[in-house]
Amino acid sequence: MRLLLVRHGQTPSNVDFLLDTAVPGPGLTALGERQAAALPEALADEDIEALYASTLIRTQLTAAPLAAARGLDIVVRDGIREVSAGDLEMLDGHSEAGRTYMETIFAWPAGDTELRMPGGESGAEVLARYDAVVAEAAALGVGTAALVSHGAVIRLWTSARADNIDIGFAAARPLDNTGVVVLEGSPADGWKVLSWEGAVVDSAGRGAQSGPAGRPLDEVE
Known part of the structure; x- marks a missing residue:
């Protein structure tokens, strides 16, 4: 199975x-709307x-032009929403x-994975909910x-x-709005990243951890 993980278009937050993760969240900016409109091409x-979106409005608005272009329904699932910021909700992402x-x-x-976001989810909970949606999509038998x-x-x-990637690779490579990660595999056999925002991925990469905008964590103040 080929799996495309697409980040939503730009939002005011x-x-x-801002660490804005609560449902339903904001809509898209004018730029975000243009980014969404460009996705079909x-x-x-x-x-x-098959096309899925999270319970946050921004993903559904991003998916809408693609759904219209392909004649697909958008399947909304809570499992692929953003990691809840918990007590950090709406705080400045440039801060501690x-x-x-x-x-x-x-x-x-x-x-x-038992570590918990302050006032929020544990890693085990987040991965389990995301795994469930990926497994649902895989069970459809689509390509x-x-x-x-x-x-x-x-x-x-x-x-x-x-x-074929490690934590350093993902931490050092933030996704732009409407950036796409392409994977191949299945829940049973595992997954391999084929490309990360258009760049071919052959093997695990290394890099410094990065903050919410991709700045190295030692630069976050």
Whole structure:
């Protein structure tokens, strides 16, 4: 199975660099709407047969042009929403809150899945809910499914489940709005990342951990 993990288009909270993870969340900016409108052409070579979005409005708005272009229904699932910021909700991602958020997330694929976001979810809970939606899509028997989701949770799930990248790779490579990670595999056999925002991925990469906007964590103030 080919799995496309697509980050949503730009939101006002992205512009203000806020840890905005609660449902239903904001809509898209004018730029975000243009990014969403460009997705059908950007993914023209992908034979997408199933399309999912999270319970946050921004993913559904991002998926809408693609759904219209392909004649697909958008399947909304809570399992692929963003990692809840808990007590850090709506705090400045440039602050210590942003550091805590990302350090917690990237502790999970390293094995500390019982660690809990302050006032929020544990890694085990986040991965389980995301796994469930991926398994549902795989059970459809389609060749390609697209999940319109969120930057941090895509990086988390991919670094935890793909065989050919590690935490350093995902931590050092933030996803732009409407950035796409392409994987191949199945829940039973495992996953391999084929490309990360258009760049071919051959093997595990290394890099410094990064904050919510991709800045190295030692630069987050």
